[in-house]
Amino acid sequence: xxxxxxxxxxxxxxxxxxxxxxxxxxxxxxxxxxxxxxxxxxxxxxxxxxxxxxxxxxxxxxxxxxxxxxxxxxxxxxxxxxxxxxxxxxxxxxxxx
Numbered sequence: 001x002x003x004x005x006x007x008x009x010x011x012x013x014x015x016x017x018x019x020x021x022x023x024x025x026x027x028x029x030x031x032x033x034x035x036x037x038x039x040x041x042x043x044x045x046x047x048x049x050x051x052x053x054x055x056x057x058x059x060x061x062x063x064x065x066x067x068x069x070x071x072x073x074x075x076x077x078x079x080x081x082x083x084x085x086x087x088x089x090x091x092x093x094x095x096x097x
Contacts, residue, residue: 046058
C-alpha cells in the first residue's frame with residue numbers, strides 16, 4: 001500500500017486518489033479546521049474526479065459542507081453526513097455504470 005500523499009501547504013491528503021483535493025475544495029485554512037472537526041468531509045471531494053462524475057459529486061459535496069457548517073455537532077449530524085456520503089457513492093456508481 002502506498003504512503004498517504006500530503007499537500008505541502010495544508011497537510012491534507014487522500015489515501016484513495018493520492019490527490020491534494022481539500023485545498024481546492026475548501027481553502028487551506030478551512031481545510032485544517034474542518035478536518036479536525038469532522039473528518040468525514042474528506043470523502044466528499046470531487047476535484048479529483050473526471051468532469052462527467054463531478055457533475056454528480058460536486059452538488060452533494062457542497063451540500064455536505066453547508067450542512068456541516070450550519071448544523072450543531074452531534075450524533076444526528078454525523079449520521080446524516082454518513083448517509084449523504086453513502087448516497088453520493090451510489091449516485092457516482094450509477095453514473096459510472
